[in-house]
Amino acid sequence: MNLKHYIESRHTDSDTTRPLINPFSQQAFGSMPIASTDQIDTAISAAHRAFKGWSESTKAIRAQYLKSIAEGFRARQEALANSIVVSVGKPIVEARLDVEDAIACYEYYAGLLDTNCLGNELPEAVEGTGYGAIKHYAPVGVVGLIVPWNFPTVTTAWKLAPALAAGCTVILKPSEISPWPESILADICDDIQLPKGVLNIVFGEAEVGQYLVDSPKVDKVSFTGSTRVGQKIMAASAPTLKNLSLELGGKSSLIVCADADIDEAAQLAANGIFFNAGQMCSATSRVHVHTSLYEPFLVALKNKVAALSLGDPLLESTDMGPLSCATQFDKVSSYFAQAEQEGLSCLIGGQVKEGFFVIPTVYENVPTSSVLWNEEIFGPVLCVAPYSTIDEAIAKANDSEFGLAGSVVAKDKTTALHIANQLRAGVIWINTDQIVLPQLSWGGFGQSGIGRELGISGLHSFTELKHIIVEMPSGGS
Numbered sequence: 001m002n003l004k005h006y007i008e009s010r011h012t013d014s015d016t017t018r019p020l021i022n023p024f025s026q027q028a029f030g031s032m033p034i035a036s037t038d039q040i041d042t043a044i045s046a047a048h049r050a051f052k053g054w055s056e057s058t059k060a061i062r063a064q065y066l067k068s069i070a071e072g073f074r075a076r077q078e079a080l081a082n083s084i085v086v087s088v089g090k091p092i093v094e095a096r097l098d099v100e101d102a103i104a105c106y107e108y109y110a111g112l113l114d115t116n117c118l119g120n121e122l123p124e125a126v127e128g129t130g131y132g133a134i135k136h137y138a139p140v141g142v143v144g145l146i147v148p149w150n151f152p153t154v155t156t157a158w159k160l161a162p163a164l165a166a167g168c169t170v171i172l173k174p175s176e177i178s179p180w181p182e183s184i185l186a187d188i189c190d191d192i193q194l195p196k197g198v199l200n201i202v203f204g205e206a207e208v209g210q211y212l213v214d215s216p217k218v219d220k221v222s223f224t225g226s227t228r229v230g231q232k233i234m235a236a237s238a239p240t241l242k243n244l245s246l247e248l249g250g251k252s253s254l255i256v257c258a259d260a261d262i263d264e265a266a267q268l269a270a271n272g273i274f275f276n277a278g279q280m281c282s283a284t285s286r287v288h289v290h291t292s293l294y295e296p297f298l299v300a301l302k303n304k305v306a307a308l309s310l311g312d313p314l315l316e317s318t319d320m321g322p323l324s325c326a327t328q329f330d331k332v333s334s335y336f337a338q339a340e341q342e343g344l345s346c347l348i349g350g351q352v353k354e355g356f357f358v359i360p361t362v363y364e365n366v367p368t369s370s371v372l373w374n375e376e377i378f379g380p381v382l383c384v385a386p387y388s389t390i391d392e393a394i395a396k397a398n399d400s401e402f403g404l405a406g407s408v409v410a411k412d413k414t415t416a417l418h419i420a421n422q423l424r425a426g427v428i429w430i431n432t433d434q435i436v437l438p439q440l441s442w443g444g445f446g447q448s449g450i451g452r453e454l455g456i457s458g459l460h461s462f463t464e465l466k467h468i469i470v471e472m473p474s475g476g477s
Contacts, residue, residue: 001030003179005039006186006201008046009194014039018205020180023089023322023356024313032179035202037211040171043200044217047142047169050197055139055167059113062165065194066110069161070103072188073153077103080181082314084152087178089321089356090276091313098154101436105157108438109165109459117456118166118463123470132472137463139167140243141219144212146233148224149177149324150279155247156182158442158453159222164198166462171218172201173209177325209233216240220462223247224281227376227402227447234450245451245461247443249376250281250404253397255419256297257390257410258290264431265293265409266300269382271433272407274308274360277320278380279328281448282405282427282434285377287384288393294386298347298364301384305348305360322356323379329356332379338371339363347384368396376402390415394422403445405434426452 123132272284313321349361
């Protein structure tokens, strides 16, 4: 399988390629072209040429294309899921969920365009004045979307659907780890005859994304990835004052209250950290357990973790596959040596196995000074510690440079809501798994990023707000 760029509805090669590696078999299954600067410039120019026509198209036309993209995903659902498994080692059951989430996102933004989400067409009176204003959300322009490898198709949909809905034209730069699932978009665009230049896909490594960030002809960049890279993008965008959306790292906490159901809490903790092998910015990597439940919680959690099945991600019975690549495997594995150096107590795991597999791992009684407690590991490694008071748990959860997400398990709803309101994070779950809905915003505090994705906020992030002020007739109508 040899992927091709998709520029102005044309499939093109590059002189330079890199192999694509299946993390389970560790064998190459194809190649990805590396875009040259000339090819990136061609994509940017194509997006500029397409912008006027696309931005001036009706909301109904854009909505129909979004619906058609969703239909294209649905028609290719199993093929897309398999491409995700082969690319990043995600279990097939989880990969199917990814495709469903992407479909839901395209459909949501198609439906949103049926509302006045992009402003009002007639002036509305400004009370107490003789003036009225037309509020209009104008598309920001040509945008560069730089997406990660951990949720192929999903994070792309989070950016591409609202960008197209807003009237922007796009250059998409997929991760070099998972380009295959994203490349299927090109086939869908061909099938639905998306206008030339509205979506351009260029493959490559970090240099390709950097070129989009540096280009004065790219009006906005939306990036999902590590905080370290996000900081570099922000600095590089300063000379052009580029519009930015940054969805970055996390170190999410789960607080288990004294009245919590122990089995439910243990299951939510396991789901929150071992789904996608912990390769999530929102992964529940720190669990704070009330002292009265601490020991029985550890027993329940250990049993949940021991029951997880590791293996071939294409098997329906597999709970956790390998990590996505050698670099990710080496990074996560290095924390085991750090844990040993710190003298941490390992409840279960702490080992690797043949291939890029990391055994699901839990460390207990982890001090707040630990590197593992504070750094985003981005793997199946969980830290657990007891607390005595709610205020202590909240303080420990908020003691982080990140603030993406958090969870609470409690029978008393008043207590749960009090904790949720005190946590400095963009998304909080109470007594539930990490459900993400396209209707609701996604993003965090602190070094977890800038701006919000999903919901109407995600749409408006690809627009600039302007008011057209007019004199109103006598009587304000």
